[in-house]
Amino acid sequence: MSIVHCLILSALLFTIGTIGVIVKKNVIAIFLCIELMLNAANLSFVAFSRYLNQVDGQIFVFFVMVVAAAEAAVGLAITIALYRNRKTLSVDDADIMKW
Amino acid sequence: METWLFYLLGGIALVAAVSVVWQRRVIYSALSLILCLGALAGIYLLLEAPFIAAVQIIVYAGAIMVLFLLVIMMLDPFSRETPVDRRRYLRYLAWILGATALLLLVPLLRFYDPARAMQNPLQPAGSIASVAHFAEKLFNDYLLPFEVTSVLILVAIIGAVVLAKRQT
Numbered sequence: 314m315s316i317v318h319c320l321i322l323s324a325l326l327f328t329i330g331t332i333g334v335i336v337k338k339n340v341i342a343i344f345l346c347i348e349l350m351l352n353a354a355n356l357s358f359v360a361f362s363r364y365l366n367q368v369d370g371q372i373f374v375f376f377v378m379v380v381a382a383a384e385a386a387v388g389l390a391i392t393i394a395l396y397r398n399r400k401t402l403s404v405d406d407a408d409i410m411k412w
Numbered sequence: 413m414e415t416w417l418f419y420l421l422g423g424i425a426l427v428a429a430v431s432v433v434w435q436r437r438v439i440y441s442a443l444s445l446i447l448c449l450g451a452l453a454g455i456y457l458l459l460e461a462p463f464i465a466a467v468q469i470i471v472y473a474g475a476i477m478v479l480f481l482l483v484i485m486m487l488d489p490f491s492r493e494t495p496v497d498r499r500r501y502l503r504y505l506a507w508i509l510g511a512t513a514l515l516l517l518v519p520l521l522r523f524y525d526p527a528r529a530m531q532n533p534l535q536p537a538g539s540i541a542s543v544a545h546f547a548e549k550l551f552n553d554y555l556l557p558f559e560v561t562s563v564l565i566l567v568a569i570i571g572a573v574v575l576a577k578r579q580t
Binding site: 314318319321322324325326327328329330331332333335336337339341342344345346348349352355356359360362363368369371372374375376378379380381382383384385386387389390391392393394396402 | 414415418422425426429430432433438441442445448449452455456458459460461463464467468471472475476479480483484486487503505506507509510513514517545546549550554557561564565567568569571572573575576578
């Protein structure tokens with residue numbers, strides 16, 4: 314097992330997450346795909362941390378998780394507010410600030 | 413042995429990730445993502461990052477995904493997929509963009525020579541595997557960012573409460 318394995322897996326996961334963000338219509342599904350992309354980046358961090366034998370990469374992963382938790386809390390609150398006001402979870406219907 | 417475990421866990425993670433995008437009901441997407449996070453935690457263990465693996469399970473698959481599932485179960489029965497997709501072209505655009513992203517990976521894939529990859533494994537981890545070393549680095553070199561994250565969390569809590577509580 315070398316670093317190339319991890320980087321390829323990370324890149325594939327990131328690509329799948331990107332496709333999901335574009336394809337999905339549901340706000341929460343898009344959030345889940347963003348979490349997937351964050352995890353792909355985390356895998357790269359841990360792989361490089363191991364490769365360079367420095368612990369800094371793991372600390373970055375720690376901070377990414379903190380930011381992901383904050384983002385999930387605020388994002389889901391926005392989702393609830395969106396559903397309460399517009400009675401929808403589809404991104405196509407929430408276009409009031411689009412143009 | 414390590415390599416085969418990596419292939420097994422990586423395969424599970426990839427299948428679960430595809431399932432996240434493929435499922436039509438959001439609840440199944442979320443459950444697939446939990447499986448993917450679990451497989452990634454196993455890979456972190458293989459990379460000798462036990463603390464990150466534990467945090468991945470406890471915080472990510474535990475706390476964050478439970479929050480997601482709670483909101484999905486609260487809202488999902490009313491959030492059917494829109495029957496008529498008004499922007500069909502976006503789907504083809506997504507496939508084109510995905511293919512482009514994969515093409516951008518080709519330079520990386522060129523490095524992938526299984527025989528050579530086996531000959532050049534990762535060195536045995538030294539001190540990075542120990543949680544004590546992690547804590548020492550975190551609370552010395554990264555003390556200020558660590559404290560700033562507490563402010564970030566506080567702002568997120570206040571924002572979430574304000575956003576979710578507003579009655580209009």
